Amino acid sequence: MKIVFFGAGNMASAIFTGMIDKGIVKPDDIYITSKSNRVAAMEFKEELGVNVSYDDAELCKDADYIILASKPQNFSDVAKRIRPHLEEKTKLISVMAGIHISTIQEETGMDNPVARIMPNTNAMVQYSVNGIAFSDNFKNRDELIELMASFGKNVVVGEEGMDNITAATGSGPAFLYYIYEQYAKSLEELGFSKEDADKLTRNLVIGTGKTLAERSESFEKLRTDITSKAGTTEAGLDTLSESKLQEIIFETLGSARDRSKKLSER
Numbered sequence: 016m017k018i019v020f021f022g023a024g025n026m027a028s029a030i031f032t033g034m035i036d037k038g039i040v041k042p043d044d045i046y047i048t049s050k051s052n053r054v055a056a057m058e059f060k061e062e063l064g065v066n067v068s069y070d071d072a073e074l075c076k077d078a079d080y081i082i083l084a085s086k087p088q089n090f091s092d093v094a095k096r097i098r099p100h101l102e103e104k105t106k107l108i109s110v111m112a113g114i115h116i117s118t119i120q121e122e123t124g125m126d127n128p129v130a131r132i133m134p135n136t137n138a139m140v141q142y143s144v145n146g147i148a149f150s151d152n153f154k155n156r157d158e159l160i161e162l163m164a165s166f167g168k169n170v171v172v173g174e175e176g177m178d179n180i181t182a183a184t185g186s187g188p189a190f191l192y193y194i195y196e197q198y199a200k201s202l203e204e205l206g207f208s209k210e211d212a213d214k215l216t217r218n219l220v221i222g223t224g225k226t227l228a229e230r231s232e233s234f235e236k237l238r239t240d241i242t243s244k245a246g247t248t249e250a251g252l253d254t255l256s257e258s259k260l261q262e263i264i265f266e267t268l269g270s271a272r273d274r275s276k277k278l279s280e281r
């Protein structure tokens with residue numbers, strides 16, 4: 016199998032690192048290229064054993080999958096690199112937010128099978144959530160689904176679901192990290208050192224995540240198990256529930272979804 020990544024940044028590296036660590040592909044199956052940051056690409060070659068090339072003909076030759084992993088704004092440049100060399104059998108997989116399947120087919124000038132996928136950076140620890148949308152002519156979908164299962168849980172959402180999943184789980188880790196940042200800052204305000212605030216918050220989040228991974232009770236049940244009548248948790252939750260947290264989260268996701276829609280206006 017030959018999988019070529021056009022773009023070797025945060026998202027691409029999370030995916031190929033996750034796939035290699037899981038053992039579903041050999042490092043030699045992976046080819047990466049970037050725009051100009053050759054040092055970073057060479058570091059991946061040294062650390063993981065992947066191939067690095069800036070020869071577009073060599074990259075595209077016999078490729079089973081080309082992963083489009085540049086920023087959406089750079090896609091036209093990427094398409095120009097691929098277009099002269101793209102073979103009919105190659106499937107194009109886009110991780111780019113907001114770029115429609117039809118745009119990818121138009122800019123590459125071919126009617127190759129295209130899948131849009133929306134993973135997140137948890138792919139690096141094989142815990143991404145992957146939205147997927149296929150073009151009608153995409154055959155053997157199971158192979159891609161299996162490849163993607165090596166770095167996360169898949170949800171086939173169709174193209175109409177991509178803006179929402181981009182907001183919910185593509186950007187999602189950043190929203191949660193922001194909340195953890197505020198949590199750690201609040202611990203500092205309570206009097207903990209910066210180091211302890213970070214350690215306490217980090218381990219609180221890791222432990223809570225591990226509980227969610229291992230137990231199937233609802234969020235509500237897990238919460239109420241902690242909440243003693245007239246206890247400390249109840250006092251904190253009284254304050255939290257008076258805030259407009261759900262409204263704020265809903266608006267946050269709405270802004271992200273709207274930006275994804277906007278990115279598709281080309």
Ligand SMILES: NC(=O)C1=CN([C@@H]2O[C@H](COP(=O)(O)OP(=O)(O)OC[C@H]3O[C@@H](n4cnc5c(N)ncnc54)[C@H](OP(=O)(O)O)[C@@H]3O)[C@@H](O)[C@H]2O)C=CC1
Pocket residue numbers: 021022023024025026027048049050051052053084085086087089092093096110111112133134135136185186
């Ligand atoms: N980061 C995330 O959490 C997620 C990102 N995405 C999507 O992934 C995509 C990449 O994001 P991210 O990894 O964060 O971005 P980065 O900036 O980290 O990486 C972008 C990569 O694209 C490369 N690139 C730019 N222009 C070209 C070109 N003409 N030819 C080849 N490579 C090129 C860059 O090379 P160079 O360094 O040399 O400039 C770089 O390696 C985006 O479209 C985003 O929407 C999707 C889900 C989550």
Ligand SMILES: O=C(O)[C@@H]1CCC=N1
Pocket residue numbers: 112181185186
């Ligand atoms: O911020 C972005 O546009 C990308 C898409 C999802 C996560 N990062």
